[in-house]
Amino acid sequence: MSERQIELEVLRYDPEKDSAPRFQTYSVPCLNEWVVLDALNYVKENLDTTLSYRWSCHMAVCGSCGMMINGEPKLACKAFIHEYSDKIRVEPLAHFPIERDLVTVIEDFIGKLSSVKPYLIPKDDKPISAGEFKQTPAELIKFKQYTLCINCMLCYAACPQYGLVPEFVGPAAIALAHRYNQDSRDGGRDARQEVVASNEGVWECSFVGACSEVCPKHVDPAGALQQVKVASTIDWYKEHLMPWVKK
Amino acid sequence: MEIIQTDIAIVGAGGAGLRAAIALAEMDPKLRIALVSKVYPMRSHTCAAEGGAAGVIKSDDSLDLHFNDTVGGGDWLSDQDAVEYFINEAPKELIQLEHWGCPWSREPNGSVAVRPFGGMKIKRTWFAADKSGFHILHTLFQTSLKYPSIQRFDEFFATDLLVDDGRCQGFTALEIRTGQMKQFQAKAVIIAAGGAGRMFPFTTNGAIKTGDGMALAYRAGAPLKDMEFVQYHPTGLPNNGILLTEGCRGEGGILLNKDGRRYLQDYGMGPETPVGQPVLKTMELGPRDRLSQSFWHEQQKGNTVSTRWGDCVLLDMRHLGEKKINERLPLVRDLCISYLGMDPVKEPIPIRPVVHYMMGGIHTDINAATPLPGLFAAGECACVSINGANRLGSNSLTELLVFGRKAAMSALAYMQSGLSTAKDAALAAQAKDSESRIQALFDQPAGQETINGLRQEMMHTMEQGAGIYRTGEGLAATCDKIAELRQRYVGISINDKSRVYNTDLMQALELGSLLDCAEAVAVGARDRKESRGAHQRLDFTARDDQNLLKHSLAYYHPKEPPRIDYLDVVITKSQPGVRDYSGAKK
Amino acid sequence: MSCKPYIRETSKTTWYLEHPRYKRYMAREVTCIFILIFTFELVCALGAVANGPEAYAAFLAKLHSPLSILFNLVALVVTVYHSVTWFNVTPQAMPVQIGEEFVPGQYIVGAHYGVWAVVSLVVLILGVW
Numbered sequence: 038m039s040e041r042q043i044e045l046e047v048l049r050y051d052p053e054k055d056s057a058p059r060f061q062t063y064s065v066p067c068l069n070e071w072v073v074l075d076a077l078n079y080v081k082e083n084l085d086t087t088l089s090y091r092w093s094c095h096m097a098v099c100g101s102c103g104m105m106i107n108g109e110p111k112l113a114c115k116a117f118i119h120e121y122s123d124k125i126r127v128e129p130l131a132h133f134p135i136e137r138d139l140v141t142v143i144e145d146f147i148g149k150l151s152s153v154k155p156y157l158i159p160k161d162d163k164p165i166s167a168g169e170f171k172q173t174p175a176e177l178i179k180f181k182q183y184t185l186c187i188n189c190m191l192c193y194a195a196c197p198q199y200g201l202v203p204e205f206v207g208p209a210a211i212a213l214a215h216r217y218n219q220d221s222r223d224g225g226r227d228a229r230q231e232v233v234a235s236n237e238g239v240w241e242c243s244f245v246g247a248c249s250e251v252c253p254k255h256v257d258p259a260g261a262l263q264q265v266k267v268a269s270t271i272d273w274y275k276e277h278l279m280p281w282v283k284k
Numbered sequence: 285m286e287i288i289q290t291d292i293a294i295v296g297a298g299g300a301g302l303r304a305a306i307a308l309a310e311m312d313p314k315l316r317i318a319l320v321s322k323v324y325p326m327r328s329h330t331c332a333a334e335g336g337a338a339g340v341i342k343s344d345d346s347l348d349l350h351f352n353d354t355v356g357g358g359d360w361l362s363d364q365d366a367v368e369y370f371i372n373e374a375p376k377e378l379i380q381l382e383h384w385g386c387p388w389s390r391e392p393n394g395s396v397a398v399r400p401f402g403g404m405k406i407k408r409t410w411f412a413a414d415k416s417g418f419h420i421l422h423t424l425f426q427t428s429l430k431y432p433s434i435q436r437f438d439e440f441f442a443t444d445l446l447v448d449d450g451r452c453q454g455f456t457a458l459e460i461r462t463g464q465m466k467q468f469q470a471k472a473v474i475i476a477a478g479g480a481g482r483m484f485p486f487t488t489n490g491a492i493k494t495g496d497g498m499a500l501a502y503r504a505g506a507p508l509k510d511m512e513f514v515q516y517h518p519t520g521l522p523n524n525g526i527l528l529t530e531g532c533r534g535e536g537g538i539l540l541n542k543d544g545r546r547y548l549q550d551y552g553m554g555p556e557t558p559v560g561q562p563v564l565k566t567m568e569l570g571p572r573d574r575l576s577q578s579f580w581h582e583q584q585k586g587n588t589v590s591t592r593w594g595d596c597v598l599l600d601m602r603h604l605g606e607k608k609i610n611e612r613l614p615l616v617r618d619l620c621i622s623y624l625g626m627d628p629v630k631e632p633i634p635i636r637p638v639v640h641y642m643m644g645g646i647h648t649d650i651n652a653a654t655p656l657p658g659l660f661a662a663g664e665c666a667c668v669s670i671n672g673a674n675r676l677g678s679n680s681l682t683e684l685l686v687f688g689r690k691a692a693m694s695a696l697a698y699m700q701s702g703l704s705t706a707k708d709a710a711l712a713a714q715a716k717d718s719e720s721r722i723q724a725l726f727d728q729p730a731g732q733e734t735i736n737g738l739r740q741e742m743m744h745t746m747e748q749g750a751g752i753y754r755t756g757e758g759l760a761a762t763c764d765k766i767a768e769l770r771q772r773y774v775g776i777s778i779n780d781k782s783r784v785y786n787t788d789l790m791q792a793l794e795l796g797s798l799l800d801c802a803e804a805v806a807v808g809a810r811d812r813k814e815s816r817g818a819h820q821r822l823d824f825t826a827r828d829d830q831n832l833l834k835h836s837l838a839y840y841h842p843k844e845p846p847r848i849d850y851l852d853v854v855i856t857k858s859q860p861g862v863r864d865y866s867g868a869k870k
Numbered sequence: 871m872s873c874k875p876y877i878r879e880t881s882k883t884t885w886y887l888e889h890p891r892y893k894r895y896m897a898r899e900v901t902c903i904f905i906l907i908f909t910f911e912l913v914c915a916l917g918a919v920a921n922g923p924e925a926y927a928a929f930l931a932k933l934h935s936p937l938s939i940l941f942n943l944v945a946l947v948v949t950v951y952h953s954v955t956w957f958n959v960t961p962q963a964m965p966v967q968i969g970e971e972f973v974p975g976q977y978i979v980g981a982h983y984g985v986w987a988v989v990s991l992v993v994l995i996l997g998v999w
Contacts, residue, residue, distance in 0.1 A: 052874035053782045070523060070625075081787075082736040087780040089787045091327075093490035096526045096619060098418055099327045108889070115622060134875035136461055137785035142875045147324070147438075155426045157385030169341075169382040171394030175970045177387060184387045184419060188326050197892055200880030213426075220385060245895045246959065260962030267963060462873055783872045 041123060043067045045076055047088065048128040050135050058135060060126075061085075067118045073125060074102055074113035077139075090139035097253055100189035103130050104139050110191035110251045130194040132203075146190055149206050152232050153214035158225025176221040183216030183261055185254045192248035192258050198241055205241040206232060208248035208258035215261040218268075234269040242266070285456075285715055286466050290318040290435075292695050293454060293470035295442045296477035296497055297321035298328030299417070299681065300663030302424035303377075303688030304474050304695075309431035311696055318468055320437040320457055321477075322492065322790070325425045329478055329490045330684065333417020334529035334615060335401060336409035337681035339374035342398060345406045347371050352858065354679060357403040357571050358643075358672020359817035360833065360860040361510065361853055366650045366668045368856065370679075370686050377685035378410050386423040387412050389612075399612075400534040400564055401677045403571035403865070407564070409678040414529050414615045420681055440466065441790060442496065444718035445473065445504040445659065448710045451703070452504065452658035456718040460790065463783030465722065467715040471703055472658050472695035475501055476688060479642040479664035480801040482794075485743035487639040488520055488527040497665040499797035501646040502804070506654040507837040507849070509667040511644035511801065512808035513818045515675055516752055518575035520638025521624055522593035528616050528635060530677040532628075533568040535612050536560045537601040539575070540632060541587040547597070551578040553865045560603045570865040573674040573818045576637035580752045589634060596634035605629075637752060641680060643671045643818065644808070647837055647851075652691035653698070660695045662687040669835065673817020726789055731775035735791050738769055738776065739798070745769075746802055750809050755822045759810035766803045767845055773799060804838040804846055811848050812836060829860045901952040908945040957982040 043065050050058035063084050065076045074092055081088050092102040095114045102113040105128040107121065118125075133141035163170075192208035199205050214233045218226045232238055242262045249259040275282050292308055294301045297319050305319045321328065340350050350371040355362050382388055382396065389397045389411050401409045412419040428434050440457040446467070447453070454469040477497025481489030502508050518539075519528040533539070538559055541547040546567065549556045553570040557563040568575075579597055582588050588595035601609060601616075606629045609617050613628075620628050645667035652660045652668070663684045670683060742765075749762025773796060780788035814828035815821050833853050838846035886892040918929035932938065960982055961975030 050876055051782045052784050052876070053872050058876055070623075086735065086788045086791075087782070089780075089785045091323075093323065093327055093329065093492045094332050095490065095524060096332060097622070098331050098415070098615075099329070099490060101323070101327045117622075131878070132880065134877045136873065136875055137782070140785045142461075143324070151429045154429075156430050157383070157427075159383065163383075165376050165379050165383065169379050169388075169396050172390055173394045174390050174392060175967070176394075177390055178970055178972070179967060181387060184422070185415070186422075187331075187418070188324075188422075197880070197885050197895075200885065201882065217385065222383075222385065243895075243899075244959070245892065246962075247889075247891050247895075249962070250891060257962060259959075260965065263959075263963035264965070784874075 039069045041067050041069060041118070043076060043118065043121075044124045045080065046124065046126040047077075047080070047139070049088070049138050051137060069119045071118045072114050073106055073111070073116040073118065073127065076118065076125070077113060077127070089137045098187060100187035103189040103191050103194065104128065105131055105194065110194035112189060112191070112253050115253055130190060132194050132196070132200045133190070143190060145203065146188075146193060146207070146209070149210040150188070150213065153206065153210050154225060154229050155210070155213045155217060157217060157220065157223050158228060159222060160224030170222045172221050179221070180216045180219035183212050183219065183256060186213060186256045186258075187254055189253065191251045191253060195247035195251040197245055197247065198243060202237075202241055204237040206238045208242075208262065211239055211265060212256060212258035212261035215265050230269070230272075233265060234272075239265045239269065285712075285719060286464070287712075288318060288437075288466055288468050290316045290468060290470045291699060292472045292474065293318040293320060293468045294474045294476060295320050295455065295500065296328070296475060296663070296665070297325035297436065297438070298476065298478055298663065299330035299421055299424060299684035300688035300691070301474070301476035302421070302428050303685050304476060304662060304692040305434045306424065306428055306431065307689040307692035308696060309433045311692070313431075313433055315433055315696075317434045318437060318470065319428075319434055320440045320442060320468065322439060322441045322460065322496065324438045325428070325436070326422060327492070328421060329493050330421040330681070331418045332488070332490060332527065333420070333681055334414045334527060335531040335534070336399060336411030336416040336678045337378055337420065337685075338401070338404070338408045338676070338678040339378040339410060339682055340371065340408060341375050341378070341396060341410070342407070345408055349405050350374070350408060353404050354670060354676050355672070355858045356861070356863050357676040358670070358674055359827065359863060360829070360855075360858070361513075361672030361816060361835070362670050363650070363668065363854040364856040364858060365854050367670045369650055370670045370683065373686040374682045377682060377689065381420060381423055381685065384423050384427045386419055389413060399531060400562060400569060402530050402533065402569050402575070403565060403676045404569070405565055409534070411531065413611075414531050414613045417681055420684075441793060442477075442500055443722055443793065444714070445500055446711050446714045447504050447656065448707055448714065449704055450657060452656050453706055453711055455500070456715045458722060461785055463786055465715070465719040467712065469706065469711060471699040472660065474691045474695055475646060475659065475661040475665055476663045476691070477665050479645075480798060481639050481642065483742060483798045483802040483805070484514075484639040484746050486520070486525045486747070488517060488525055489639070494794035494798050495665075495801035496794060496797040497661070498646055499800040501654060501656070501659060501661060502800055502838070502840045504656060504659070505840065506656045506659060507647045507839050508801070508804045509644055509647035509835050509837055509851075510669060510673075510808070511642070511804040511838055512812050512836065513643035513673050514639060514750065514805060515572055515641040515643060515818050516576035516637040517640035518572055518579060518637050519599055519635040521619065522591055522596050522634050522636050524623060525638045526619050526623055527638070527640065528599065528619070528633065529613070530572070532599060532601055532613060532616055534562065535601075535608065536562050536604055537568065537599050539568055540598040540600055541582050542589045543587065547582050547587060548575065548578055551581065553578075555866070565865050571674055571863070572640075572677060574865060576752055577820060579637050591634050593634070594636065596636045598632035599628075599635045600632040601628045602630065602632065641675055643667065643669070643673065643675050644805070647835075651694040652687050653694050658698060660691040662691040673819060725776075725792060726778055726781075728776070728778055730777040730779065733772050733776045735776060735788070735795055738773060739795055742766065742769055742795075742799060742802055746806070750806055753820050753822050754809055756810065756813070759806060762806045763803070763810050763845060766799060766806050770799050770803065800840065807845050807848060808836045808838055827860075833860060898952065898955045901948040904945045904948045905952060907941070908949070953986065
């Protein structure tokens, strides 16, 4: 097994001691098959137990370990050492306040996720005893991709618009609203539009497309947002040009 | 210390905790529900479950078949009244999840699709591709956002239960971001904080699965049940233990030794079935314990493949074809390519058994109630027990739902049963004690022991003594070692002296939980002198229904090893028999 | 309370220099300025036509200046760039699903090029005619 000595430059911030973040460098003997998270765990276990970061599943599904790796938003558990040079810079996710070291404050994201009503608002309600709602594979495919978001927030760290306008509801939350809008069982689009189609909603997006480029699950939030814009535009024309046509 | 007044507080916001919270919010919108978790809900380990959830829905299936598969799979250690309740509720819960939007995979006609799983006589596993747990967790989390009465406390680490007047009335928790202790006062507490697989070095379990919920109840006097039964999943990636779902075999993947032989036929699961045409309850669709044990035997015989990650066997899925693998097992393919650099479409994947699930847990009855009044438990941290000595794949996701809801119903009924008035001063004093304990740990001067050092020793001894096959001698050594580690834990160093997001302190607390749980596993295993399900003894190879058709109960002692007691298994209609996984013969 | 989250401000003036993908995005956005000016030129052309043959001749004479030729060449290049980058993202904004499959993105992009070619041809024919 080949081993490489990696210089890991980690942004440290202890609010009780530091007035601003600073870099600290660790020299880590890494196996080539490792991911950056393994290197961080090596530091935590062997070099410096005070380093703080979030992680759990190590298989890119829990969404805990999003961070900036060489300036790019990545899951540390899916950033392979062999894809980097001998110097790797690790920072907390951009656009989020730094709580401590690589840990960010994510309450803003959680609030935005809740604000779009990301749950099924059934078109027709029926009791459990009546069995499942039918949904064909074609109807499932229509929204399936947007169910794959793991809430890792890499898209928020990549989106310059979110950095400039923190009120922007943002890629993952709007993509999730779109996921329910597209679900054949759902009838809640009107209820979601209030937030989704507001100024801070989809219209704040200028289609940089960065969110989709960094998404580790290929959810394509940028695509979802453009589709929401198209649908909202059609709504507007219907409402103003053809007021007699019911939505 | 800030006191947070609630009606019912839930520790853990994974599948079971979220299901319980939603059930409570639906039953009584006026309830004050606190959902407390050391991680944000969507980080909970439910998200890593891949294969699916079992529930009878198809016309060719029956509740009796699900019952028999579960009880037989559990080597008759399951409580049959609980299994009966479970299988009855299972389809309702899975349909409920469908009504909440879970993207279950579908048949062409729009009905929910099911796939075969190990140890099942008939296809019964509802699935959402190979991300079933992920979709269940996110569906529950998103649905929970509908209910304003569910107040979440994300990233709060519960440290001690508050027990007064003989009943559980809340707990203390460390707010991780501030380092401050909070007192949660509640009329009933539900623990749904997951398993403890991290006591082993090679596990599918995420870093957060450190048995904190189990230890919380255990230290407060509730016994841990059947802890010696630890499930190895037969197919983990050899380098880091990432799970490859049983769905791989359900869809038709086969297991080969170094000679290309489907070796399972040599361990009572044959005769060989045609490649690509899996036969239920046969060969690769045998139960997890048998498959993991077969690996051990192949390893002894020298039939395994040597890789740089150790001995492996091969999981061959090539005959399934790219289209089917992409449609049914996209995550598996992605994981193999990403973490092993191998594509299952093109080559067989080396795999080996990996610690996956704790059948044991906090002792509860069929109502999800623990012996400590006011304390309820559900999910992997609990032991009802429906899983007996070996859990059937895809029963645990359903269990989260069925018993998460049951715990909510029981807790509500308990709360409404006319409780005495809480003695605030007594509770506050206990909370103060808990705060002092954590403060003492935090302030401790640097000692000889490191968290990582003790953790490595714990994992090593657990693998040595309490692995797939066990001996009295090995277990005695492991028991001694864990007892020693518990003593040395007292001198542990916390280097991090910052209050804010102190993961050093958290890891110390987690290690404490793990050591407590590990000791219950080791002592339970040492004292169970038989082989049953996932507990296999080389010195007691037979099942002993005469003396040990019983649950073990481990009672905590702060300094000594736990006291082990036994409790009869509830048998209603299925007498212990022979576990037969050679379906192809018939 | 010991929490003191550190907030990193995004620079309002230089953010787009921070990453190549932001520069690519800005390049696409900047093309709008040229398209705007060119549209203005077209409006002027229409105005000149409406004002009679002399006005139109005077307008054409102005177009013959080297600066104007340079501008129109640059405008042509950036308009093509603008169109190509937009066509490339149309599969995201307008996915087409047939049964259980999505139509591959290149077909949707291809269809846009097709329509573009047809429209250009029609304009050309009308112009010559």
